[in-house]
Amino acid sequence: xxxxxxxxxxxxxxxxxxxxxxxxxxxxxxxxxxxxxxxxxxxxxxxxxxxxxxxxxxxxxxxxxxxxxxxxxxxxxxxxxxxxxxxxxxxxxxxxxxxxxxxxxxxxxxxxxxxxxxxxx
Numbered sequence: 001x002x003x004x005x006x007x008x009x010x011x012x013x014x015x016x017x018x019x020x021x022x023x024x025x026x027x028x029x030x031x032x033x034x035x036x037x038x039x040x041x042x043x044x045x046x047x048x049x050x051x052x053x054x055x056x057x058x059x060x061x062x063x064x065x066x067x068x069x070x071x072x073x074x075x076x077x078x079x080x081x082x083x084x085x086x087x088x089x090x091x092x093x094x095x096x097x098x099x100x101x102x103x104x105x106x107x108x109x110x111x112x113x114x115x116x117x118x119x120x121x
Contacts (some may be wrong), residue, residue, distance in 0.1 A: 027053060033084040036093050041080060048076050 031053045038046050048066065051057045052073075059077075063070045088094055100119050104112045 030081055032094055033088055037084055037087040045080050049080050052077055
């Protein structure tokens, strides 16, 4: 699936074919951040975040299971996203890992494998 916006004929503004594509790109980012910083969240925040990002459940489904309102789930996810962004801003683990991965692509297979083993520890 392509996540790149394209220009409509006769238009000058980028247009995303499916609104959900933009959401998916953001979801991937927060999924990665959750994998890195998830243990820093409260148990309830982590559970709701995992249900939403890992199990692809809707706000309504999560609300029903947790016995809360859909708005409560939405507010929790909004707060979690802000916290994950703050953790990344302060610690920068995802950014550093991305830079290392880009560098690793320039190496031979043997060196890349060795580097990635070190990074994954």
